[in-house]
Amino acid sequence: MPLDDRTTAVPADSAAGTALAGTTDADTTGTRTTSTSTTTDTITSTTDTTSTDTGSAFADTAGARAGTGSTWSALRPLLLRLHFYAGLLIAPLLLVAATSGLLYALSFQAEKIVYRHELQVPVGDRVLPLSAQVAAARAAHPDATVTAVWPSAEDGATTRVLMTGPAVEEGRSLAVFVDPYTADVRGALPSYGSSGALPLRTWLSEFHANLRLGEPGRLYSETAASWMWVVALGGLALWVGRRRTAGRALFLPGRRGLTSRRRTLSWHGSVGLWAVTGLVVLSATGLTWSRYAGENIDAIQTRLGGATPTVSAALDPATAGPDAGHEGHGAGHHTAPASQGPDIGIDRAVEAARDAGVAGRIAVTLPAEGQGYVVKETDTQYPVHLDAVALDPADGTVVDELRFADHPVLAKLTRFGIDAHMGVLFGLANQLVLAALMVALLLLVLWGYRMWWLRRPTKERRLSAGRPAPRGAWRKVPVTLLLPLTAATALVGWFVPLLGISLLVFLAVDLLMGRVARARTRTSPSA
Numbered sequence: 001m002p003l004d005d006r007t008t009a010v011p012a013d014s015a016a017g018t019a020l021a022g023t024t025d026a027d028t029t030g031t032r033t034t035s036t037s038t039t040t041d042t043i044t045s046t047t048d049t050t051s052t053d054t055g056s057a058f059a060d061t062a063g064a065r066a067g068t069g070s071t072w073s074a075l076r077p078l079l080l081r082l083h084f085y086a087g088l089l090i091a092p093l094l095l096v097a098a099t100s101g102l103l104y105a106l107s108f109q110a111e112k113i114v115y116r117h118e119l120q121v122p123v124g125d126r127v128l129p130l131s132a133q134v135a136a137a138r139a140a141h142p143d144a145t146v147t148a149v150w151p152s153a154e155d156g157a158t159t160r161v162l163m164t165g166p167a168v169e170e171g172r173s174l175a176v177f178v179d180p181y182t183a184d185v186r187g188a189l190p191s192y193g194s195s196g197a198l199p200l201r202t203w204l205s206e207f208h209a210n211l212r213l214g215e216p217g218r219l220y221s222e223t224a225a226s227w228m229w230v231v232a233l234g235g236l237a238l239w240v241g242r243r244r245t246a247g248r249a250l251f252l253p254g255r256r257g258l259t260s261r262r263r264t265l266s267w268h269g270s271v272g273l274w275a276v277t278g279l280v281v282l283s284a285t286g287l288t289w290s291r292y293a294g295e296n297i298d299a300i301q302t303r304l305g306g307a308t309p310t311v312s313a314a315l316d317p318a319t320a321g322p323d324a325g326h327e328g329h330g331a332g333h334h335t336a337p338a339s340q341g342p343d344i345g346i347d348r349a350v351e352a353a354r355d356a357g358v359a360g361r362i363a364v365t366l367p368a369e370g371q372g373y374v375v376k377e378t379d380t381q382y383p384v385h386l387d388a389v390a391l392d393p394a395d396g397t398v399v400d401e402l403r404f405a406d407h408p409v410l411a412k413l414t415r416f417g418i419d420a421h422m423g424v425l426f427g428l429a430n431q432l433v434l435a436a437l438m439v440a441l442l443l444l445v446l447w448g449y450r451m452w453w454l455r456r457p458t459k460e461r462r463l464s465a466g467r468p469a470p471r472g473a474w475r476k477v478p479v480t481l482l483l484p485l486t487a488a489t490a491l492v493g494w495f496v497p498l499l500g501i502s503l504l505v506f507l508a509v510d511l512l513m514g515r516v517a518r519a520r521t522r523t524s525p526s527a
Contacts, residue, residue, distance in 0.1 A: 074478065075477060077476065079237060081470075081471070081473055082230075083231065083235060086227055086230060086231050087448050088452065089506070090227040090231065090502075093223055094227075096220065097221060097224045097225075097228075097441075098438045100204060100207050101438045102434075102435055104201065104204045104208050104423070105431045107200055111198050114200055115189065115198055117187060118187040119177065121156060121180075121181065126181065127180045128182070128183050129347050130151055130159070130347050131345055133149075133180060133183050134146055136183040136184070136185055140185040140188070141174065141176060144165035144174055145163060146163050147163065148161075148162040148173070148363055148366065149364045150162070151180070151364070153361040160196065161175070161176040172190050172202075173192075174188055174189075175189050192205075209289070218290065222291060223498045225283050225293075226290075226498045229280045229284065235272050235276070239270075239273055249266070249270075251274075253267040253269075261451055265447075265451060267443075267447060271444060271447075274440070275437055278433065279440075282437065286421060289418075296495050306410020306411050307408070307411065308407065311388040311389065312399075312400045313372050314370060314399075315399060316370065342395075343394070344395065344396045352396035353391065356401065359377075367393040375388065384419075386404040386415075389401045389402075471510070489503075
């Protein structure tokens with residue numbers, strides 16, 4: 001996912017003109033040009049304004065060798081310029097997202113250490129009935145109402161009794177941890193979402209999603225997710241399209257005989273190649289939770305019949321309503337009046353669910369007025385076990401059931417993508433992959449900024465930095481390609497609004513800078 005760029009008007013091996021993935025350097029041909037090195041920086045410093053006046057698009061070295069009429073030689077300068085600006089300006093957002101994402105990926109294991117007293121107990125001889133464990137939680141928190149129970153899923157793990165009440169923040173539950181062998185209450189912590197994130201992971205998750213600024217903060221993460229796939233795929237095209245003499249250089253970074261800038265480029269491109277698939281997946285799955293693009297994704301998914309179904313707990317089918325949204329992500333346990341009718345109890349409800357094929361790691365939602373028990377499998381590790389049944393509290397009969405195998409294909413893919421993004425699809429392996437991707441993204445951004453800095457004209461007295469490819473590159477793109485490309489860009493910009501809006505801002509700033517550059521050129525005294 002290369003970030004840097006180069007000015008294509010200078011020789012490929014010049015100190016200020018080499019860049020980024022997609023460039024052709026002297027090391028690919030085994031030759032080095034040494035002439036006119038003293039004028040390199042002057043050429044580089046004027047090429048941006050010159051290209052504005054002439055309206056020409058400069059072909060890159062590789063494109064010139066392959067033939068200036070080729071599609072790639074026409075597209076590459078345009079892609080270079082877009083990649084440069086996107087990488088330069090969006091990179092700070094990606095740095096924040098990568099840093100917070102790395103901490104979030106590590107938070108699963110950190111929770112086991114920080115909250116080990118609440119989560120782990122010595123293994124006893126006999127597990128007590130759930131009703132006794134729930135009674136202990138109620139006794140410890142008499143002012144709260146039990147909404148759900150997560151029975152101990154493995155030896156030595158506590159049972160979570162989820163409660164709500166006046167002192168519990170909206171959208172969260174109070175998780176009371178009960179020793180399943182003794183019914184001793186080990187403690188209580190705020191819990192969030194269907195994954196049961198505890199305070200540490202919840203804080204990091206919110207920081208990753210919105211910088212803990214609420215709804216306005218979501219703009220940062222949506223903008224980062226909107227551009228990450230663009231920068232990643234653009235960098236991939238530039239890196240793969242680069243001419244090289246050895247195939248090894250495509251996949252592995254160079255080790256010897258490279259300048260500092262080219263060595264950085266080699267690491268930047270090869271690491272980006274290995275990480276690009278994961279980064280695109282993270283970008284796409286992250287957009288499903290976004291404010292604006294997420295609405296469009298939900299609408300299309302619903303129209304295609306891929307909405308995620310939910311089991312209905314309504315005892316009267318006429319009172320059942322749709323349950324929209326991604327099940328479990330960011331959702332708290334709602335509070336409703338408790339059922340006042342006959343109740344078989346939680347122990348018999350779990351037995352009835354087990355007879356219906358719902359067992360293992362489960363979550364039990366207690367009946368509310370007009371609704372029954374809901375018992376759901378919560379094992380998200382692949383192969384997942386996510387079947388669910390709703391039971392009549394009067395006699396334990398099944399009033400509704402939902403098998404994960406019956407979910408639409410799009411709903412299954414959405415679930416897999418979301419769980420992979422959250423680090424729960426493959427357990428520890430998933431979390432390690434997420435951490436590796438975040439480290440790779442951090443390095444890619446830092447390498448990109450390093451190349452941008454190393455490309456600065458070194459003979460200028462004023463402070464300067466690397467410049468993008470010259471303007472006017474779009475004029476070289478054939479009309480038969482430019483029109484579909486423009487239409488596709490407009491469609492994507494509409495579907496992913498923050499991408500479209502920020503792209504328009506880029507274009508407006510670029511046009512303004514071009515006008516300023518032309519004005520300076522016209523008013524400057526002739527040599």
